[in-house]
Amino acid sequence: MNETYEQEIDLKWLLYRVLRAWRGIAVWAMITAGVIGVISFAANLIKITDPEYVEAQTQNFERAHASWEATGANLQAEIENLQDSREKQKEYNENSVLMQINPLREYNASFQLYVDYDYQIDPSLSYQNIDLSDRIIKAYATYMTNGEMYQYIIDNLSYNMELRYFKEIFAVSTDYTNNMISISVRHESAEKCQEILKLAAAGIQSKYESVQKTIAEHELLEMNAAQYETVNLSLDETQKANIQYISDVDIKLQEKNEEYLKWKKEPEPEAEYTVTEVVKSAIKTVIIGGVIGGVVFAVVVAFSALLSGKLLNPEDLKKRFGLRLIGELPTTRVKKPFAFMSRWFAAFGGVTMVPEDYERLAQTAAMGLKSELSAREEAKDWKTVAFAGTVSEEELQTLLAAMKFDGIYTVTAVADILTNAESVEKVVAADCVVLVEKQEASVLSDITKELEALKAWNKPVLGAIVLNADAVM
Numbered sequence: 013m014n015e016t017y018e019q020e021i022d023l024k025w026l027l028y029r030v031l032r033a034w035r036g037i038a039v040w041a042m043i044t045a046g047v048i049g050v051i052s053f054a055a056n057l058i059k060i061t062d063p064e065y066v067e068a069q070t071q072n073f074e075r076a077h078a079s080w081e082a083t084g085a086n087l088q089a090e091i092e093n094l095q096d097s098r099e100k101q102k103e104y105n106e107n108s109v110l111m112q113i114n115p116l117r118e119y120n121a122s123f124q125l126y127v128d129y130d131y132q133i134d135p136s137l138s139y140q141n142i143d144l145s146d147r148i149i150k151a152y153a154t155y156m157t158n159g160e161m162y163q164y165i166i167d168n169l170s171y172n173m174e175l176r177y178f179k180e181i182f183a184v185s186t187d188y189t190n191n192m193i194s195i196s197v198r199h200e201s202a203e204k205c206q207e208i209l210k211l212a213a214a215g216i217q218s219k220y221e222s223v224q225k226t227i228a229e230h231e232l233l234e235m236n237a238a239q240y241e242t243v244n245l246s247l248d249e250t251q252k253a254n255i256q257y258i259s260d261v262d263i264k265l266q267e268k269n270e271e272y273l274k275w276k277k278e279p280e281p282e283a284e285y286t287v288t289e290v291v292k293s294a295i296k297t298v299i300i301g302g303v304i305g306g307v308v309f310a311v312v313v314a315f316s317a318l319l320s321g322k323l324l325n326p327e328d329l330k331k332r333f334g335l336r337l338i339g340e341l342p343t344t345r346v347k348k349p350f351a352f353m354s355r356w357f358a359a360f361g362g363v364t365m366v367p368e369d370y371e372r373l374a375q376t377a378a379m380g381l382k383s384e385l386s387a388r389e390e391a392k393d394w395k396t397v398a399f400a401g402t403v404s405e406e407e408l409q410t411l412l413a414a415m416k417f418d419g420i421y422t423v424t425a426v427a428d429i430l431t432n433a434e435s436v437e438k439v440v441a442a443d444c445v446v447l448v449e450k451q452e453a454s455v456l457s458d459i460t461k462e463l464e465a466l467k468a469w470n471k472p473v474l475g476a477i478v479l480n481a482d483a484v485m
Contacts, residue, residue, distance in 0.1 A: 025325060026314055032482075033313045037306050044305025049298035076281040087272040094268060098261040105254055109177050113200045115248035121205035121239040122196035125152070125216065128231040129191070144228040145191050151223045152193055152216060156184045164218075165211040182208065202239060323454045326478040329447075332456070333463060336475035338446065339377030341411070342367045342483030365483045374414035377477055381446065384474060385421070391444070397474075398442035400426040400435070401462070402454040407479060411448060430461055440469055447476040 030037075105111050113119075129145045155161055159175070162182070166173055185194045195212050199205045213234065220232060329335045345367035365373070385391045397417075399408050408425035417423045424442060429435045439445060445466055449459060466473055 026318070029324065030310045030313050033310075037309045037313070040309040041302040041306035044308075045298045045302030048301030048304075049294050052294050052297035073281060080278075080281050084272070084275055087268060087275060091265065091268050091272060094261055094265045098258060098265070101254065101257050101261070105258070107174065107177060109173065109181050109199065110247065111251055111254060113198065113244075113247060115244045115251065117241050118198055118244040118247060119200065119202045119205050119239075119241050120196065120198045121202070121209050121237075122194065123209060123213070123237040124235050125193040125195070126233040126235055127152070127191040127193070128233055129228060146188050147227050148223060148230050149186055149188055149191060149193060151227060152219065153184065153186045155219050156193070156195070156212075156216070161212065161215045164215045165208060168211050168214075170207065182212075202241070205239065321456055323449055323451055323456060323459065323478070326451060326481060328456070329449070329459075329476045329478070333459065333476075335447065335473065338380055338475040338477050339373055340365070340478045340481040341370055341373050341377075341414075343451075343480045345483075365481065367483050369483075371414045374411060375416060378415035378417055381474060382417075382420070385444075394421075394443035396422045396424065396442040396444075398424050398426045398439050398445045398471075399448050399477075400429050400439055400445055401448035401450075401476075402430075402458045403427065403448055403450045403479060407450070408448060411477065411479065429465065430458065436465075439466070439471060442471065444472045444474050446474050449476060449478055451478055451480045451482070453480065 127145060127148050129148060162175055162178055165182075166175060166178055181198050183196045186192070187194070195209065197205050197208045197212075199208070216232065224230060323329070326337055326340050330337055342365040381397070385394060385397075399412060401408075405425055405427040408427055412423050412425055415423075424438055426435045426438045426442075429439050447459070447462065463473065
């Protein structure tokens with residue numbers, strides 16, 4: 013006997029013990045589900061007969077439903093706004109002249125127009141003529157900034173450009189003190205800058221005659237023309253920010269789409285104060301109650317198996333007591349409904365025996381015993397083998413009849429050697445003993461006592477046979 017034996021829990025074996033009790037688990041689950049479902053249905057049915065409760069639930073439902081719909085509408089609106097913003101930014105990045113300019117080689121060109129108006133002050137006169145320089149400059153500035161000159165330039169360009177993009181690269185400023193008008197443009201090439209400036213000068217000249225007739229005689233003098241290229245780091249930052257904006261919007265769009273999909277998966281709020289909802293709630297409670305009941309009963313089965321103190325696994329005889337396992341004989345077949353389920357679980361537990369194997373396995377165990385007795389030197393004079401254990405005498409007789417020992421050895425069935433004096437006398441008279449125990453019935457503490465008694469009586473134990481072992485039903 014292994015005095016230091018510590019039982020190890022085989023999770024697969026434990027799971028099999030639980031699955032084998034699936035009928036009991038199912039019945040308990042149905043009972044639990046039914047009880048909890050009836051209680052839930054009755055409690056909710058009582059609630060919906062209360063007008064105050066129904067009114068309060070109606071208000072809660074309307075608020076919850078309105079909030080649910082508003083959340084979906086807001087998410088859709090945000091997604092549409094982000095998509096629109098992305099498309100507009102993408103269009104701008106593709107068509108804007110500023111986005112096409114190389115920031116390390118930005119081309120610039122400019123010139124100034126001087127308005128020469130012949131105005132002189134005569135000190136001898138008490139009344140002086142009005143200085144019309146400001147009016148002349150304002151006339152040209154208005155033409156250049158009210159969109160008329162912009163459109164003239166765009167219409168005559170050798171390539172297409174929208175007005176909004178043109179305004180980004182074209183600039184006009186006025187100096188009324190010095191009667192100057194400054195015009196500048198920046199572009200991706202010097203040729204395009206010059207083309208725009210020539211069209212701007214032509215547009216201004218086309219207005220010269222009209223301004224001269226309307227306001228006063230004057231001259232327009234072009235001066236300080238310049239053309240150069242420069243490094244514009246500020247433009248570089250602007251271009252990067254515009255490109256990054258699309259990436260940022262894509263990330264926000266993904267987040268909002270995920271939020272929207274999550275919202276769509278959420279169940280729409282339902283009124284909980286109708287009979288239909290009470291029934292639905294009861295069904296949910298039944299399912300939850302069934303799961304809880306099944307789990308609780310499965311846990312009870314598992315703990316019962318672990319704490320029962322009985323022989324649940326034939327291997328324990330070898331591990332715990334050091335006994336040779338001579339044979340495992342299956343239990344009697346019992347017909348039950350849904351037997352295919354039990355067969356599935358038996359396959360999971362590694363069970364292959366069937367009840368019909370009883371006699372074949374009993375005879376195999378008998379042949380093994382005979383061979384062992386013949387091989388043992390000390391067993392030459394042994395004639396009597398006692399089959400003893402914590403099983404009934406009827407089960408022992410059935411076992412011996414199935415084993416079919418011949419006349420070489422005398423076999424005796426000895427039941428209850430712990431409390432029966434006659435059984436003790438039979439065991440003492442035998443030459444050796446074979447323990448016969450019953451799975452899920454024999455108590456480990458009783459087996460321990462039996463082995464201690466046999467040791468005290470100096471009776472060799474050849475091994476053990478386990479009855480009622482797991483079988484495929």
